[in-house]
Each structure stands twice: as structure tokens, then as C-alpha cells.
Amino acid sequence: MPYALEALRLSGDRPLTDREVKDRVFDLFGLDLPVNVVSSLIGRGAKQSLVKRAPRTRELTLSEGAAAKLPDIASQQLACRREQTALVRGLISFAQTRFEIEWDETTAETALVDYIESHAVSLLSFSVRGRNPADYEGADQGSGYIVAAYIALVAEGNPSAFGYLDQMVKGSMLASALYLEVPNDVQxxxxxxxxxxxxxxxxxxxxxxxxxxxxxxxxxxxxxxxxxxxxxxxxxxxxxxxxxxxxxxxxxxxxxxxxxxxxxxxxxxxxxxxxxxxxxxxxxxxxxxxxxxxxxxxxxxxxxxxxxxxxxELEHVLQEKINYKxxxxxxxxxxxxxxxxxxxxxxxxxxxxxxxxxxxxxxxxxxxxxxxxxxxxxxxxxxxxxxxxxxxxxxxxxxxxxPDLPRQRIIADCYAALAPSPNLWLKVADEIDRLDQRGSISAEDVALLRYSNEAQQSLMDMTLGDPRRVSPKAISTALARARESAAAPAVDEKRQAESRAEKAEEAEAASRFLAHEKASEAQALRTRLDSLEARDTRRVSAIRKSAERRAGALGLFVKALVVVVLVGATIAGIATFFPVVNEFILRPLRLPILIAGAVAFTISILILAKGKSILEYVGIQQAALQARFEKSALQRAGLVEAEQPQDEQHDGA
CATH class of the missing domain: 3.40.50.1010 (5'-nuclease)
Known part of the structure; x- marks a missing residue:
């Protein structure tokens, strides 16, 4: 219906008859619709208030405002044309690359459209177009085989192009319904x-x-x-x-x-x-x-x-048309x-x-x-x-x-077209038997020709699916490709072995290089470790000397202080027994001084009684103090770990 309405829209204000609409649709879109189909489509438009028909003349015009409701067919047509052109150019390139056949755009487009019509719209073969099924004889041979191979390639690797091809098939199948004698036949x-x-x-x-x-x-x-x-x-x-x-x-x-x-x-x-x-x-x-x-x-x-x-008689006709072996x-x-x-x-x-x-x-x-x-x-x-x-x-x-039926049909038909037909294979089998009987090929060659997929594809490419093109040259080419394919696993195995050997050599060289790198790295680490150990030794030595100096100075001071205190206290304690001395000491201090002297004297006597002098005792404390100074300094320098406080140890426990 949109095509009929578009024809009315492009006519402007001039009314058209049903036949004139039919002619305009054919001129604009290439659809040769029967007049009764056009009348039916216009009737649908009238029911939707898109078309007006004059009472007397029966001429047609668009209703007011109907043009704005119509789809933009011109833009759609232009977009479809661009996609079809891209598809046709891809077919031209494919025919040249795979079959070394030169096609122009007209030839390629005709081959593509004929293939679509032969596989998707066989209904048209007995429609008003007048095309007889015989017109599609050999549709999968010659150019049809090339198109089938191209469609199979597009279906596998070019989804966008195949999507347009799918739309072509659907459009052709839907268009076929327009050629039924009565439009209601489709229902x-x-x-x-x-x-x-x-x-x-x-x-x-x-x-x-x-x-x-x-x-x-x-x-x-x-x-x-x-x-x-x-x-x-x-x-x-x-x-x-x-x-x-x-x-x-x-x-x-x-x-x-x-x-x-x-x-x-x-x-x-x-x-x-x-x-x-x-x-x-x-x-x-x-x-x-x-x-x-x-x-x-x-x-x-x-x-x-x-x-x-x-x-x-029927058997005779079948044999004549099909040539059963x-x-x-x-x-x-x-x-x-x-x-x-x-x-x-x-x-x-x-x-x-x-x-x-x-x-x-x-x-x-x-x-x-x-x-x-x-x-x-x-x-x-x-x-x-x-x-x-x-x-x-x-x-x-x-x-x-x-909705996917046209896509599935066209894919299945293309793959079927790429396989040898019974007639082609019978011709091939006869040629193989003839060459075998002449001794031109070996039993192994016969098996390759019959069962190798590469031989089958080569035969189809050489003959384009046409039994009349089967020849000794086609058989020889197919046999050469089959032999090459049969030898391919051995060649591939050799290449893989060479590749594995090369990779093993590279791995060994890399391993040697890595080992050398690791040895160098280990040597550098050892050198660095020795350097750090030497530095730590120097730092420990310096810390020990510093601790020794500090402890020595403090010990010396303590020794001197002890001596002075002991001597002074002793003298003072003894002096308190003499009246002359007591006169110079204040009365409140006499008793404390006497007690301090007695205590100091008593401590000295006790230390001496145990075999150790006061100075030796101070020396022991000096050594302990030096050890504490050294440990603290080492902890601050990070050379030893700090001890955890006892309270924290108990908490952890």
C-alpha cells in the first residue's frame, strides 16, 4: 500500500485512475502489480481515510493531510540502494579474487537478483510475470554457484551485509504475495x-x-x-x-x-x-x-x-529431463x-x-x-x-x-549449492573411472578425488557446478589441490616441530641469560650485604665506644663522689667524738652527722668484709650502665629489636 500511496503523492493534485497508479508504481519501484491488486491496496487506503475516490470518474487523490502520514520511501529507497550497491561490489571483488571472472555491476546485480528470485520467490515463476520454472534451470550453476559461494562467505564473516541480504530475501518473498490472482489467497x-x-x-x-x-x-x-x-x-x-x-x-x-x-x-x-x-x-x-x-x-x-x-512414457520423460544413471x-x-x-x-x-x-x-x-x-x-x-x-x-x-526462516533457508540453500549435484557427481565419477582404467591416476588418487573436501570444492570452483564443464583439466586441478591438502598435515607437523625447536632454543638462551642475570643480581646483593654488615659493624663499634665513654665518665664521677662522701662522712663521724670539733658544729647537726658517719663507716666495713671494695662495686655498676647505654643506642639505630614491655607481654598472654 505505501507504494500506491507514494505514486499518488508524487502525482501532486492530478487525480489518477487505478491503471495509472499501477503504471506509476512500476515506473517508480519496478513492481508490475495487477490492476485488481492495486484496487485492493487503494481500498485499504480508503478505509484508513488516506485516499479519496471521485464518485463519477473513480479517479484517486490523497486525502488532506495524508501525505504527512506516509513513510519517507525515497530516503528508504536511497539507503537500500546504497546497501545493494555495496553488496554487488563485494560480489564483483569476490568473483575476481576466487574465480578470476570479471563482472560489471549490471552483471553482478542480475546474478544476485536472479539467485534470490530462484531460491526465495519460486512462486513468481507461475505468476503474471510469466517466468516459467524452466527459466531458473541451473540456478545453482555458473553465476548462481558464484553467488551462492559469495553469500556463504558473507553469512560467515559480514553480519551487516548479510542482514541486508536477509531483507532482500524477505522483501522478495513478501512481494511474491502481491502476484496472487486474488489478494485474499495469501490468507x-x-x-x-x-x-x-x-x-x-x-x-x-x-x-x-x-x-x-x-x-x-x-x-x-x-x-x-x-x-x-x-x-x-x-x-x-x-x-x-x-x-x-x-x-x-x-x-x-x-x-x-x-x-x-x-x-x-x-x-x-x-x-x-x-x-x-x-x-x-x-x-x-x-x-x-x-x-x-x-x-x-x-x-x-x-x-x-x-x-x-x-x-x-513417464519414465521416458523423467530419464530425458533428469538423466538418471x-x-x-x-x-x-x-x-x-x-x-x-x-x-x-x-x-x-x-x-x-x-x-x-x-x-x-x-x-x-x-x-x-x-x-x-x-x-x-x-x-x-x-x-x-x-x-x-x-x-x-x-x-x-x-x-x-x-522471522528467521528466509535467513535460514538462504544459508541452507547456499551450502547445498556448494556441494556437487547428483548429475555433476555422476559425471565426475565417470571421468574418474575413465582415468583409472587408463592408468592415469592411482588408487590413492581415486580415493582423494572421491572423498577429499578440497577436491570437491576445487571441482565445484572449476566447473561452477555445471556438469558440462567437467573435464580432465578440472580433475587434474582438483587432484593437485587434494594432494596438497593431504600433504598439509605433514608439512604443518614439520613446521610445528621446527617452531617448537626454535622456541626451545630461544627458551634455553633466555634461561642462560636469566641465570646470568640472577647470578649478577646475587653477586650485587652479596656485595651490598657485605657493605651493610661492615657499616653495621662500624656503627656497633662506635656505639659501644660511646657507651663505654659515657659509662666511664659517670663511673668516675660516682667513684669520686663515693670516696668524698665516705671519707667526709667518716671524718665527720669521728670528729664528733672530739669536744673541740663539736664546738664548731651546730647542736642540731651533731647527731645526724654522727649517724651518717657511723652508717658510712659501717657500709664500708660491710663491703670490705665481703671482699669487695667500694670502687670495685662502682665498677660493676659502671659496666651494667654501659651495657644499658649500648643496648638503648642499638635499638634507636635499629640494629636490634626493641624488647616488648613485660606488661604488654602479660596482656598478650
């Missing part, structure tokens, strides 16, 4: 219609081709079931699945043999390090696993004369198409949702073959359709229910 729900899944679709839904393919497939199936569809597969398809799973045992053993029909499963199993026990478990649980994802196994309906078809790969497809024909009662209406039964496959050649054979008009909806088409149809009905 139609499934009624008693069963989607019969072809073998590859079932294997992907079960996860046997990797988690990306599983999630993308299951998203589509869940969305279809939420809209009323039922899921099933034929019993002959289950038999084919068992055969493919059993065949992967050969691939896991790397035994030479054809594996074109099982390459996706075999590649996934090998990359996941599965063994034969894992395969046996997958085979044993096959029907239970199908039931878990709500795929019902039904018996293939019996043949009836009334709804019978010329199976010989083995009959056991042709029969399941033939049985599936004829079974759908019988389940429909030989005819169907024009809508998927009410066609009763349809085969969902990833084989575009099978879809083309079924259209070619059942072209009488009795089946208005084709018997077989691509899973891309189903994804587009169910997603546009409820895009908000699975």
Missing part, C-alpha cells in the same frame, strides 16, 4: 491437504544432512502444519532412505563406489566422525524419528485402471508422482491449500518433468513443487511466526 489455510515429502527433504528434517539444513527444513514444515497442512512420506521413500543410510557405510569406509545419491548424508556423517554403529542406529530408529517430527509413513496407493498413467534412483520418483496423481483422483484445483496431495522435493528437474508430463490441465496445481516454493508460500501467510 487461505490448508484443508485436507497432505504434503508428501521426498526422500532428501525427510533426511534433512531428521538432521542427516547437518543442523543448518535441519532447522531450515523444520521451520518450513512447522509453519505449514500451523496453517493446517499434514505431513507424510511414502513407504517406498522410507525404503529409499534406508538404502541411502546403508550406502553411507561404504562411504565411511572410503570404499570406491557410486555415492551420488547419498553425498549430502555421507559428507555430514564423515564430518561428524560417525561410524557404522551410528548408521545402524539411524536405520533402526528411522520410522520413530519420522514420527517424532510428525511425518506419517503411508503405504504407496495401489495402481488403478481408472487413474492410471502411461508409466513407460541407475534405475533404482528413477523408480522412487516415478512412484511418487503416480501416487500423488492417484491420491488426487486424477485432478486438482488451482490452489495448494486444497489440492489434496502434493510432492515436496528439492529436485527442480523432477518438478519440470512432472509439469511436462501432467500438462493436460486436469491438475491445476502441479503434482510436485520445490521446497523453496513451499517456503515462500507459507512464510508470506505468517511472516511474523518465523
Amino acid at each position: 487461505r489455510r490448508f484443508r485436507r491437504t497432505i504434503l508428501y515429502l521426498d526422500t532428501p527433504i525427510c533426511l534433512r528434517a531428521l538432521g542427516h544432512e547437518g543442523s543448518d539444513a535441519q532447522e531450515a527444513t523444520q521451520q518450513v514444515l512447522r509453519l505449514a502444519m500451523s496453517q493446517g497442512a499434514s505431513l507424510a512420506c511414502f513407504s517406498h521413500s522410507v525404503k529409499e532412505m534406508r538404502g541411502i543410510l546403508e550406502g553411507t557405510k561404504v562411504a565411511l569406509r572410503r570404499t570406491v563406489g557410486a555415492e551420488s545419491a547419498m553425498r549430502g548424508v555421507a559428507t555430514h556423517f564423515r564430518s561428524s566422525d560417525y561410524n557404522e554403529n551410528d548408521v545402524n542406529l539411524a536405520v533402526e530408529r528411522l520410522e520413530r524419528d519420522l514420527d517424532k517430527v510428525r511425518i506419517r509413513v503411508v503405504d504407496t496407493p495401489e495402481h488403478t485402471t481408472h487413474f492410471g498413467v502411461d508409466e513407460n 541407475y534405475e533404482h534412483t528413477l523408480l522412487p520418483d516415478l512412484n511418487s508422482l503416480t501416487a500423488i496423481h492417484r491420491l488426487r483422483g486424477g485432478e486438482s484445483g488451482p490452489h495448494l491449500e486444497t489440492c489434496k496431495a502434493v510432492l515436496i522435493t528439492d529436485n527442480s528437474a523432477l518438478v519440470r518433468a512432472s509439469r511436462s508430463f501432467f500438462n493436460s490441465g486436469r491438475h491445476e496445481w502441479p503434482l510436485a513443487m520445490l521446497d523453496h516454493t513451499l517456503a515462500a508460500l507459507v512464510w508470506v501467510k505468517e511472516p511474523t511466526q518465523a
Whole structure:
């Protein structure tokens, strides 16, 4: 609707008819909408009071004030164009770098848009655009393969660019809904219609081709079931699945043999390090696993004369369109198409949702073959359709229910496109057998070509996914890359050994240098320690001498004082016994002096009685005082630790 309203806005005051709006939308935005679609969109705008229609002329104009409510489509268009240009230029650079192919912007843009349309909007292939599914034949070959490889690269390493690509896919899928004959068709729900899944679709839904393919497939199936569809597969398809799973045992053993029909499963199993026990478990649980994802196994309906078809002619058409190499790969497809024909009662209406039964496959050649054979008009909806088409149809009905579906589909499709198709691999296998028979390659070379991922990628890059480009040169190039890859572990091991040896030598040199540094540091520390010890010795010696001097001086003073006091006291005490002396002493002092003299005399007598003189006693006290002076000075200098006071010691205890 915004595009139709923008066309009216840009027309100014000039009224437009529905057809003129259609033409303006095509000129401005490249959307070739049917007139009835334009009328429906304008009707929605009128209900929202955005559009006025003249009663007589039926001409259209915007309502007053409606222009201010419209989104700024011009700015959005410019921003989208810038992002698309960046994406296209990245594709040009990628094609030149990886494939040495020169593309201009027009060629690259066309390749990108064609790839998006072929994978996201298969619905358009039978819309009013008139593009037939045959127009997309080989969409994953040539330029399509280059685009797929580019998208895979962008998905892994450029989130912003892939985000725009995701918007392109969503926009294309939503645009496809505009081409339905009746706009309300997009809201139609499934009624008693069963989607019969072809073998590859079932294997992907079960996860046997990797988690990306599983999630993308299951998203589509869940969305279809939420809209009323039922899921099933034929019993002959289950038999084919068992055969493919059993065949992967050969691939896991790397035994030479054809594996074109099982390459996706075999590649996934090998990359996941599965063994034969894992395969046996997958085979044993096959029907239970199908039931878990709500795929019902039904018996293939019996043949009836009334709804019978010329199976010989159908087989001829299938062989012509698909070129099967083995009959056991042709029969399941033939049985599936004829079974759908019988389940429909030989005819169907024009809508998927009410066609009763349809085969969902990833084989575009099978879809083309079924259209070619059942072209009488009795089946208005084709018997077989691509899973891309189903994804587009169910997603546009409820895009908000699975917003990541387009992103998951495009990623899964790109990785699928990078793997060899069955036809390509059959051609490669034939060429390998021919070279082997001629003796041009060894048995080891055959194994490398069949099972090396590098050989597979090289073959795809050389041929761009086109079986017609398989040649001895492509095989030789692939073999050379595979040999290089096979030798890579030995080369890497040698480089790692050389690197380890170099690191060991560097570590040894560093160790020697470190040891020398540590020895030098230890020597410097020893020298410093000796210096500090010498300094401390000098300081201790100086402190001792100072303490000795102080204690000596104090001792000398005490000795002199003691001598004077003792002598004086003794003399004074003796003198008090003489009357002459007493006359010169004041009477109050006579008795104290006498007592002091007696005491001093008595002390002297006691000291002398013990064998020590007064001077010797003072000398002992002098030595103790010197020790105290020395200890105090050493503590202040930090040369010894201070003793903790006894009170603190008791408190700590």
C-alpha cells in the first residue's frame, strides 16, 4: 500500500485512475502489480481515510493531510540502494579474487537478483510475470554457484551485509504475495491437504544432512502444519532412505563406489566422525524419528485402471529431463508422482491449500518433468513443487511466526549449492573411472578425488557446478589441490616441530641469560650485604665506644663522689667524738652527722668484709650502665629489636 500511496503523492493534485497508479508504481519501484491488486491496496487506503475516490470518474487523490502520514520511501529507497550497491561490489571483488571472472555491476546485480528470485520467490515463476520454472534451470550453476559461494562467505564473516541480504530475501518473498490472482489467497489455510515429502527433504528434517539444513527444513514444515497442512512420506521413500543410510557405510569406509545419491548424508556423517554403529542406529530408529517430527509413513496407493498413467512414457520423460544413471534412483520418483496423481483422483484445483496431495522435493528437474508430463490441465496445481516454493508460500501467510526462516533457508540453500549435484557427481565419477582404467591416476588418487573436501570444492570452483564443464583439466586441478591438502598435515607437523625447536632454543638462551642475570643480581646483593654488615659493624663499634665513654665518665664521677662522701662522712663521724670539733658544729647537726658517719663507716666495713671494695662495686655498676647505654643506642639505630614491655607481654598472654 505505501507504494500506491507514494505514486499518488508524487502525482501532486492530478487525480489518477487505478491503471495509472499501477503504471506509476512500476515506473517508480519496478513492481508490475495487477490492476485488481492495486484496487485492493487503494481500498485499504480508503478505509484508513488516506485516499479519496471521485464518485463519477473513480479517479484517486490523497486525502488532506495524508501525505504527512506516509513513510519517507525515497530516503528508504536511497539507503537500500546504497546497501545493494555495496553488496554487488563485494560480489564483483569476490568473483575476481576466487574465480578470476570479471563482472560489471549490471552483471553482478542480475546474478544476485536472479539467485534470490530462484531460491526465495519460486512462486513468481507461475505468476503474471510469466517466468516459467524452466527459466531458473541451473540456478545453482555458473553465476548462481558464484553467488551462492559469495553469500556463504558473507553469512560467515559480514553480519551487516548479510542482514541486508536477509531483507532482500524477505522483501522478495513478501512481494511474491502481491502476484496472487486474488489478494485474499495469501490468507487461505490448508484443508485436507497432505504434503508428501521426498526422500532428501525427510533426511534433512531428521538432521542427516547437518543442523543448518535441519532447522531450515523444520521451520518450513512447522509453519505449514500451523496453517493446517499434514505431513507424510511414502513407504517406498522410507525404503529409499534406508538404502541411502546403508550406502553411507561404504562411504565411511572410503570404499570406491557410486555415492551420488547419498553425498549430502555421507559428507555430514564423515564430518561428524560417525561410524557404522551410528548408521545402524539411524536405520533402526528411522520410522520413530519420522514420527517424532510428525511425518506419517503411508503405504504407496495401489495402481488403478481408472487413474492410471502411461508409466513407460513417464519414465521416458523423467530419464530425458533428469538423466538418471541407475534405475533404482528413477523408480522412487516415478512412484511418487503416480501416487500423488492417484491420491488426487486424477485432478486438482488451482490452489495448494486444497489440492489434496502434493510432492515436496528439492529436485527442480523432477518438478519440470512432472509439469511436462501432467500438462493436460486436469491438475491445476502441479503434482510436485520445490521446497523453496513451499517456503515462500507459507512464510508470506505468517511472516511474523518465523522471522528467521528466509535467513535460514538462504544459508541452507547456499551450502547445498556448494556441494556437487547428483548429475555433476555422476559425471565426475565417470571421468574418474575413465582415468583409472587408463592408468592415469592411482588408487590413492581415486580415493582423494572421491572423498577429499578440497577436491570437491576445487571441482565445484572449476566447473561452477555445471556438469558440462567437467573435464580432465578440472580433475587434474582438483587432484593437485587434494594432494596438497593431504600433504598439509605433514608439512604443518614439520613446521610445528621446527617452531617448537626454535622456541626451545630461544627458551634455553633466555634461561642462560636469566641465570646470568640472577647470578649478577646475587653477586650485587652479596656485595651490598657485605657493605651493610661492615657499616653495621662500624656503627656497633662506635656505639659501644660511646657507651663505654659515657659509662666511664659517670663511673668516675660516682667513684669520686663515693670516696668524698665516705671519707667526709667518716671524718665527720669521728670528729664528733672530739669536744673541740663539736664546738664548731651546730647542736642540731651533731647527731645526724654522727649517724651518717657511723652508717658510712659501717657500709664500708660491710663491703670490705665481703671482699669487695667500694670502687670495685662502682665498677660493676659502671659496666651494667654501659651495657644499658649500648643496648638503648642499638635499638634507636635499629640494629636490634626493641624488647616488648613485660606488661604488654602479660596482656598478650
